[in-house]
Every structure is written in structure tokens, then in C-alpha cells.
Amino acid sequence: MSINEKVPVTILTGFLGSGKTTLLNRILSEEHGKRIAVIENEYGEVGIDQGLVINADEEVFEMSNGCICCTVRGDLIRVLGNLMKRRDKFDYVLVETTGLADPGPVAQTFFMDEEISSEFTLDGIVTLVDAAHIDQQLGRSDESSEQVAFADVLVLNKTDLVSNDALDNLESRLRDMNRMTRIIRAEKADVPIETVLNLSAFDLDQILKRRPTFLEPEYPFEWSGVYELEPGKYELKLEEGPDPEMSLVAFANQGFSEEELKESAEASVRLYAEKAKNLESGNTIPYDEHVSLKLQNKGSKSFILDIEKASKIGLFTQHTAEEFNMKVLKIDSQDNVKEIPFKTERNWVAEHEHDDEVGSIAIERFGDVDPEKLNTWMGRLLSEKGVDIFRTKGFISYSGNPRRIVFQGVHMLFTAQPDKEWGNEPRRNQLVFIGRNLNEKEMQEGFDKCLI
Numbered sequence: 001m002s003i004n005e006k007v008p009v010t011i012l013t014g015f016l017g018s019g020k021t022t023l024l025n026r027i028l029s030e031e032h033g034k035r036i037a038v039i040e041n042e043y044g045e046v047g048i049d050q051g052l053v054i055n056a057d058e059e060v061f062e063m064s065n066g067c068i069c070c071t072v073r074g075d076l077i078r079v080l081g082n083l084m085k086r087r088d089k090f091d092y093v094l095v096e097t098t099g100l101a102d103p104g105p106v107a108q109t110f111f112m113d114e115e116i117s118s119e120f121t122l123d124g125i126v127t128l129v130d131a132a133h134i135d136q137q138l139g140r141s142d143e144s145s146e147q148v149a150f151a152d153v154l155v156l157n158k159t160d161l162v163s164n165d166a167l168d169n170l171e172s173r174l175r176d177m178n179r180m181t182r183i184i185r186a187e188k189a190d191v192p193i194e195t196v197l198n199l200s201a202f203d204l205d206q207i208l209k210r211r212p213t214f215l216e217p218e219y220p221f222e223w224s225g226v227y228e229l230e231p232g233k234y235e236l237k238l239e240e241g242p243d244p245e246m247s248l249v250a251f252a253n254q255g256f257s258e259e260e261l262k263e264s265a266e267a268s269v270r271l272y273a274e275k276a277k278n279l280e281s282g283n284t285i286p287y288d289e290h291v292s293l294k295l296q297n298k299g300s301k302s303f304i305l306d307i308e309k310a311s312k313i314g315l316f317t318q319h320t321a322e323e324f325n326m327k328v329l330k331i332d333s334q335d336n337v338k339e340i341p342f343k344t345e346r347n348w349v350a351e352h353e354h355d356d357e358v359g360s361i362a363i364e365r366f367g368d369v370d371p372e373k374l375n376t377w378m379g380r381l382l383s384e385k386g387v388d389i390f391r392t393k394g395f396i397s398y399s400g401n402p403r404r405i406v407f408q409g410v411h412m413l414f415t416a417q418p419d420k421e422w423g424n425e426p427r428r429n430q431l432v433f434i435g436r437n438l439n440e441k442e443m444q445e446g447f448d449k450c451l452i
């Protein structure tokens with residue numbers, strides 16, 4: 001790396017005892033070719049953790065005055081300033097925060113202070129989660145939900161202490177709180193280094209590459225498949241799965257294209273809102289109707305698809321086909337069974353129950369915004385709600401500007417910087433807010449008023 005490049009910084013957070021020091025040791029003892037300066041911050045007694053950090057080659061700096069969150073401006077800036085004097089000695093910085101800290105102010109330092117932001121760039125926030133205790137911690141402390149909300153990567157650590165089912169539930173709860181995070185399960189923080197360092201996580205492009213469905217709305221179903229069927233009777237056969245029933249909507253004449261699938265998805269949303277008709281094994285599946293397949297009996301269950309003329313049948317199901325080993329079978333007069341595979345399938349982001357007050361909102365709109373209106377709206381939003389809005393990220397299309405604008409912020413501070421030219425790409429706006437008690441409808445309406 002050239003000396004003129006900004007130094008990437010990773011913030012390591014996580015509740016008390018979640019495994020931060022374990023991860024830090026792992027990073028410092030692994031061969032990755034980086035020279036890492038570590039900034040540690042102790043709560044109360046100074047220096048205990050330093051004894052646990054191995055490999056003396058890395059430089060360890062300690063913040064002196066108690067809790068990092070209260071002393072960021074002074075202490076962190078001072079330590080970073082001192083570090084810059086030894087710029088030739090390192091090429092990466094790790095800041096470990098105390099388990100009780102809200103990572104917001106630490107992250108903000110890299111936006112707020114001009115001198116700091118000209119030398120350092122925030123690469124990502126990694127939050128360690130203690131799989132065995134996080135449920136209680138989330139209930140009790142604001143800090144732990146803030147640490148989850150801020151994370152670009154959540155390391156779900158101590159997986160040896162909980163069952164797989166519990167981990168699945170936990171993961172879905174955490175995902176509800178922060179839709180843009182990547183969740184990695186770990187034991188003794190044994191994560192590959194490249195999953196926590198050099199993430200460019202403040203870069204929305206990267207997030208979209210990792211999770212293309214990230215900005216998509218949520219649906220009451222997880223899967224759809226399209227089958228090309230000749231006239232005749234077919235069985236939709238399901239094995240035992242994770243749920244004793246499953247909602248389904250079937251359409252005749254379903255197209256294969258993304259556009260046609262989305263159109264049917266919207267139609268399904270409306271049908272799913274209607275009360276489901278119960279179907280038992282052996283019943284025929286109607287079109288354009290919300291049905292609930294009853295699957296509580298042991299063994300496989302079969303429902304009938306009665307096809308009058310050749311058609312492409314679209315099935316939109318509450319769970320994925322895989323979870324029930326769901327198959328469409330053709331049985332001829334000689335009782336020969338033939339499986340008809342789907343021609344195309346699509347997964348959808350399934351909605352979850354929002355039992356935590358921390359959540360994320362995504363806004364995606366084609367077209368241009370009026371920069372002045374957007375500034376006024378954002379300014380007001382962040383000054384009124386900035387305490388509750390932890391992270392903002394996104395791309396904006398300013399009217400009259402050939403380049404797209406990259407937005408990112410922490411609490412009430414944000415930066416808007418011109419990025420690459422739109423070129424032939426359709427001009428659009430993609431914004432994500434993560435925070436507490438956010439009103440999705442109000443924010444979308446507010447944003448829509450800024451569109452031209």
C-alpha cells in the first residue's frame with residue numbers, strides 16, 4: 001500500500017465476554033501480511049486485555065480514559081494522531097471497543113474530524129455475538145442492540161454452546177434487526193480473516209454484490225417455481241418439513257421472466273392477505289386463491305393439480321420447496337411416476353415478525369431527486385431522529401448530475417460524495433436506514449417528496 005492511501009480501520013465491538021479478545025488474538029497471530037495497529041480501550045482497569053493479546057509485532061495503543069464512547073473526540077483522535085506519526089509502521093488499524101460501548105461515536109469519529117477522515121477510512125464494523133447469551137442481552141441493554149444494528153459483520157460466536165435450531169432462530173432475529181449485515185457462525189471466533197478485514201463494508205455496491213436481494217421488499221412467501229405442464233392430473237407431493245402447514249398460491253399462465261414473476265408476487269401478496277382455504281392431502285389446488293396445505297400427518301402428502309390445457313403453472317409457497325422436498329409428479333394410467341422439474345425458481349425475502357424495536361428500512365426508487373429538497377428532508381430527519389438512526393447508506397441520483405452520489409452516515413452525521421458516472425445504467429436511488437423505532441411509511445413518503 002502506498003503511504004498516501006488512507007488507512008483502513010475496523011471497529012471490533014461485542015458485548016462483554018462475547019469473544020472480542022479471542023478474535024483479536026486470532027487476527028494478530030495469523031499470517032495475513034498486514035501490519036496491524038491495535039487501539040484498545042478498557043473499561044475500568046487499564047491493561048488487563050493487553051496481557052492477553054499475543055504477538056508483540058503489532059503495535060498496541062491504549063485509550064486511557066475509561067469508556068471509549070464518552071471520550072471519543074479527545075482520546076481516539078489523540079491516539080490516531082500519534083499513530084500517524086508512525087505511519088510507516090502499520091497498514092491497518094483495529095479499534096476494539098469495550099463491551100459496554102455504543103459503537104456509534106467511535107464510527108462517527110471517522111466522519112466528523114477532517115484530519116482523521118483525510119488519513120483513515122472506516123472499513124467495517126464487526127460485532128461479536130455470544131450465541132448463548134445474546135437473547136437476554138438484547139432484552140436488557142440498549143448497547144447490545146446498537147452493536148447488532150451497527151454491524152457490517154456479525155460473528156455469531158460460541159456456537160458450541162447452543163443447538164442448531166436455536167442458532168437458526170437467533171440468526172433470523174438478528175437479521176430482522178439488521179438486514180444488511182453478514183452473519184458468520186463461529187466457535188472460538190474461528191472466522192476466516194478475509195470475512196472481517198478489508199470489507200469495504202461502507203460501500204453499498206459490495207453489500208449488493210453479497211446480498212442482491214438486500215434492497216428488496218419482504219414477502220409473505222419464500223419461494224416460487226414455474227412448471228410447464230401438459231394436460232392431465234399431477235400430484236404435488238410434500239414430505240415432512242419444518243411446519244405442519246404451508247400457505248400456497250397457484251397461477252396458471254405464469255411467465256418465466258423476472259418482471260412476470262414480480263407481477264405475480266405482488267398479486268400473491270394481495271391473495272395471501274385473504275383468509276386461506278384449508279386443503280387436505282388428496283384435495284385439488286385451485287388457481288388464484290390462498291390455500292393452506294395441511295401437512296400435520298406423518299409421511300408424505302399429495303395434492304392434485306388438474307391441468308385442462310397445456311400451461312405454465314406458477315406456485316408461490318410460504319416455505320422453500322427444498323424444506324419439504326416438494327415435487328410435481330405425473331402419474332399415467334399404468335401408474336408410472338415421472339417427476340416434472342420446475343423450469344425456473346426464485347427465492348424471496350420472507351417477512352419476519354418484528355419483535356425488536358431495532359430494524360432496517362430500505363427505499364429504492366428509480367428517477368432523480370431534487371438535491372435541495374433531499375438535503376432539507378435528510379437534515380430534518382437526522383436532526384429529529386438522528387439519535388435513533390444508527391446507520392444510513394445509499395446511492396442517490398441527483399438531478400442534473402452525471403455521477404451518482406454516495407451517501408453514508410452515522411447518527412446525525414452524513415457525507416454525500418460524487419462517485420462513478422451513471423453511464424447507461426438506469427438512474428435510481430437506493431437508501432438504507434438502520435435504527436430504532438423507524439417509521440417506514442413516513443420515511444418513504446418523505447423521500448418520495450424529494451423525487452422530481
Ligand SMILES: Nc1nc2c(ncn2[C@@H]2O[C@H](COP(=O)(O)OP(=O)(O)OP(=O)(O)O)[C@@H](O)[C@H]2O)c(=O)[nH]1
Nearest residue numbers: 015016017018019020021022099157158187188189
Ligand atoms: N465455549 C466457548 N467459549 C468461548 C468461545 N469463544 C470465546 N470463549 C471464551 O469466552 C470468554 C470470553 O472471551 P473473550 O475473547 O475474552 O471475550 P471479550 O469479548 O474480549 O470479553 P471482554 O473483554 O470481557 O468484553 C473466554 O474465556 C473465552 O475463552 C467459544 O466459541 N465457545
